[in-house]
Amino acid sequence: MLTESMEDYLEMIYRLIQEKGYVRAVDLAGALNVQPSSVTRMIQKLHEEGFIQYEKYRHIALTDKGKRLGYFLVWRDAMLKEFLTLLNARVGVEEQVEGIEHYITPPTMCLFRNLVQYFRTHPECLEELQAMNRLNKYPEG
Amino acid sequence: MLTESMEDYLEMIYRLIQEKGYVRAVDLAGALNVQPSSVTRMIQKLHEEGFIQYEKYRHIALTDKGKRLGYFLVWRDAMLKEFLTLLNARVGVEEQVEGIEHYITPPTMCLFRNLVQYFRTHPECLEELQAMNRLNKYPEG
Ligand SMILES: [Mn+2]
Ligand SMILES: [Mn+2]
Numbered sequence: 001m002l003t004e005s006m007e008d009y010l011e012m013i014y015r016l017i018q019e020k021g022y023v024r025a026v027d028l029a030g031a032l033n034v035q036p037s038s039v040t041r042m043i044q045k046l047h048e049e050g051f052i053q054y055e056k057y058r059h060i061a062l063t064d065k066g067k068r069l070g071y072f073l074v075w076r077d078a079m080l081k082e083f084l085t086l087l088n089a090r091v092g093v094e095e096q097v098e099g100i101e102h103y104i105t106p107p108t109m110c111l112f113r114n115l116v117q118y119f120r121t122h123p124e125c126l127e128e129l130q131a132m133n134r135l136n137k138y139p140e141g
Numbered sequence: 142m143l144t145e146s147m148e149d150y151l152e153m154i155y156r157l158i159q160e161k162g163y164v165r166a167v168d169l170a171g172a173l174n175v176q177p178s179s180v181t182r183m184i185q186k187l188h189e190e191g192f193i194q195y196e197k198y199r200h201i202a203l204t205d206k207g208k209r210l211g212y213f214l215v216w217r218d219a220m221l222k223e224f225l226t227l228l229n230a231r232v233g234v235e236e237q238v239e240g241i242e243h244y245i246t247p248p249t250m251c252l253f254r255n256l257v258q259y260f261r262t263h264p265e266c267l268e269e270l271q272a273m274n275r276l277n278k279y280p281e282g
Contacts, residue, residue: 087252099244103237111228114273115256118266125259125266132255 002049004102007073008032009042010051013060014070022059076101076109083112086119086126088133143190145243148214149173150183151192154201155211163200217242217250224253227260227267229274 002010012031016023029039043060046052051066062070080097089096104112119126143151153172157164170180184201187193192207203211221238230237245253260267 084249084252087256089249089252091248092246096244096246096249100241103240105233105237107232108225108228108230108237110277111225111230111274114270114277115228118270118273122266125263129255129259132259133252136251136255 002069006042006046006049007102009039010046010066010070011073011077013046013052013062014067014074017062018074024059028060072106073101076104079109079113079116080104083116086116088130143210147183147187147190148243150180151187151207151211152214152218154187154193154203155208155215158203159215165200169201213247214242217245220250220254220257221245224257227257229271 009028009032012028013023016027016031020027025036025039025043028043029036032039043052043054046066047054050063051069053061053063077097080101081093084093084096119129150169150173153169154164157168157172161168166177166180166184169184170177173180184193184195187207188195191204192210194202194204218238221242222234225234225237260270
């Protein structure tokens, strides 16, 4: 299993390749706001685990395995944000998702995706749920 | 803000006091499967933060602040497990909740509580959602 940090790196590599077509160690350091030395170490690890192809001074490329996992990580992040936003969470959505995402397995993500789909296709149910959210604000209330 | 580990300790202190009426450092070490020296350090920190009363060789007691937070932590844990179980998550519920709980704020817990309440009071909606869960198993499917 990957560490939280490895997942965050792989997610960002996937994102940057999608945006710019390529990614260099220096772009990654900037995007994740970390030291170049940390990037070097992490690239080495992700390479050893078979997620990226990498030669010194060249661009970083994802292997097929890296592409599949990167796609899932970006999707998981977006789906959890969509879920919390749909429920009307207004504060700290980003921070909460950054923390919880690493613990949520693919089968459980499937349940979240279905929940979002259920409420998108049943707006009257969503309206009723949101009315509850407006009334009952405190957890124990 | 408390660390994940501080939250787990406080949750367990609350739980043990509820079960047995009291808690000693040695009970905590056993319940959390950690070294007594770790318990000593953590008790000191929780004492400094005003969550527990503690004198050496005496039982650990919760302050009012500690009781309020402990109650919330036990409730959050149980509610997240109820939520995932309601959605038919079958595998790894405990592990996922252990990880995600620390990142979920009281207002967001309120939304989860309302979701559970919504589906408990609308069994026909729950049935429809669960039918979706039976059909769409893979996240991207
Ligand atoms: Mn993250
Ligand atoms: Mn935990």
